Amino acid sequence: MLIWLLACRNCDDKGISVRKGSSFVVRSDGRLSYGLNGRGDRAEHLITNAVAAKEDTAAASTSSKPGHELLLFEALREGLEEEMDRDPTVCVMGEDVGHYGGSYKVTKGLAPKYGDLRVLDTPIAENSFTGMGIGAAMTGLRPVVEGMNMGFLLLAFNQISNNCGMLHYTSGGQFKIPIVIRGPGGVGRQLGAEHSQRLESYFQSIPGIQMVACSTPYNAKGLMKAAIRSDNPVILFEHVLLYNLKERIPDEEYVLNLEEAEMVRPGEHVTILTYSRMRYHVMQAAKTLVNKGYDPEVIDIRSLKPFDLYTIGKSVKKTHRVLIVEECMRTGGIGASLTAAITENFHDYLDAPIVCLSSQDVPTPYAGTLENWTVVQPPQIVTAVEQLCQ
């Protein structure tokens, strides 16, 4: 190969910070490589068929307690990595997931370990890389598609609704789509209206998909693994503000059930149904309520489609009062559907109408104080329980 050296003879004299004799290599194929074109050269440095050596499990605990501590985004990554180790057809695609490690670091370290083919950086076209994931899924891979923010998946709605949810059915069961679509959503800290979307309310009608929302490191890892192993398309909703939650999780492998709700706090007086970040607002309100003498039962519904009506029903039959606390908008949200489902199925067991606390039907304002008031706050939950239990 012809190499041209571009050498600066007298750069020093001009005070340019180029060491004497330093040079840039201009390759004969015309590309200058001294950093700016790193991306363009990547194709030639593909780490194909990288053999992943089994890494040590995350930082061994210094105390005598079993398990290991980690943050929620690390738990997601651990789940993803374990599945990628276990099954070579699992791959990741999304924007900046590769060498950048993902905008929320969920995929950090995966690209060097598994190679550029299994952890794919895509151009900015959500509809198209979701479509790509669907095509890859139909022909044997198990892609995990990351939306940098759930709101961007609105661009992928066509592919998710018309193809992801439908092709297994319309092909007569001939082609399956074991895809996982995941990403952070929900109201964050002043991310602006367009980046504070709650997509679960828009997607809940699509037939053929499953939706789950994680809320703790424990269930994040378990749901990630379950979603990847499922042969159905699964949308895994994460929350921007929950990525740094810390928890001690088991060292042993575990996979959670995609359709199960999680009993957070058993109780007798009222059933509070919630998911994702609102779980924490509810638990905070629960502390206040307990001090006031109430005994709320808190259930993290986790499975947004389909609802775990068994767990929910058992609870309703016990407490006879339901409060739903969600981050979705009032109109057409998960809470609205849940209210309808519970009323239809357990009407006879209710002593009071179901109360649903949701965000208002407004775009999320940017100003911090305004933003806070579009999200349900613990005092509102306390008041609602008190009113419900009169």
Add this chain to the structure above:
Amino acid sequence: MEEFHLSNSFKKRKNEKLLEWVVCRVHESKNNSEGINCDDDDDDGEVELSVLDEVLNFPGGEVKFTSNLNFIPETTEERVHCYRVLDDDGYPITNDFAQIEKEVALKIYTDMVTLQTMDTIFYEAQRQGRISFYVTTLGEEAINIASAAALKTDDFIFPQYREPGVLLWRGFTIQEFAHQLFGNKNDYGKGRQMPIHYGSNKHNYITVSSPVATQLPHAVGAAYALKMDAKNACTIVYFGDGGSSTGDFHAALNFAAVLDAPVIFFCRNNGFAISTPVTDQFRSDGVVTKGQGYGIRSIRVDGNDALAVFTAVQEARKIAVNEHKPVLVEALTYRAGHHSTSDDSTKYRPATEIEWWRTARDPISRFKKWIEREGWLNSQAESELRSNIRKQVLQAIQVAEKVEKPPIKDVFTDVYDVPPANLQEQETFIRETIKRNPQDYPTDVPL
């Protein structure tokens, strides 16, 4: 050792010392020692490059400057040339085309005739009310069959909806086509999709999905999967001139180029997107010129010339599989039928034009002339073939019409891998309704 100076002559100011950049060529010297030689001597007869040859590398690569204010014109004077092998009378205009054997040529011809016959009879069946909807491939038989013939069985097909011929080539029977059209219980799609939305996993033909161009990114994803598995196969995805306007087209081509995916993008430029002519669809010189915009090798081919399509696709497949690069093939043709049975195209184009393309530019007669001259077909074999196929199609319709429709339970299966509780409830509800009102439920549909 050659040495080049880059000079900034016009930037010279009095007494200002210039940055002297010297371009030095690195090579092995005669006594076999590698060396870099940059002479300090100014006078060794070097060639001075002018400032116009200065390069600066922006992100993306080095680029030369120019002081000419030139816009790249929106079109070239001549349109991109179109590759063809047979002239309108079926005479080869070149010897440089893929040589095919007699069996393959006859299968190509037979399948084109089959496709044309199927189209004619099924279209009539829809007109008679026996099936609900149909889409013909008239005028594009060469595109369908010849492109399929140039591929191998491991290659995945991502069709749009005007490519049943590709499935026919791979062995889907006329009877299987009929079952799908009637949506009966032998339909592999279990009666869930519209007629013409064929799909068959055993033939590596992905089920047709109605939204336009959504199959393009799918094909790129599947090609990516093939590349990850290092398989000796590619994917091919078909779409029309209208489909090239979609966002999915843009991103799929861009992705394929960036990811080096082994996919063949096959555009059937047949002049119309329902009633929208290509002049209203884009201002570029067709679709082939868009390939370079994405960094994709492209070719324009005469879509009514079976040998040209065959040769081009065969070559495209080699590029895709061996070089792991996407290829764009634009086949120029004419949609000789209506968009579908819901369309009457005489409303937006002259009937004489349609007629001319159907007769004078028919791809099947053109190919027929060639194989007749090769001595592979005589007129008796030809008429036997046609009447044979006609009988088969009519027979297939009769059989398919009588087969039971899929049972009600198939409304609820395959939505997920296993029907979940809410779907089971919904199915129970339907069954109870039927039990209570049997007179409202058709007697020929099983439960």
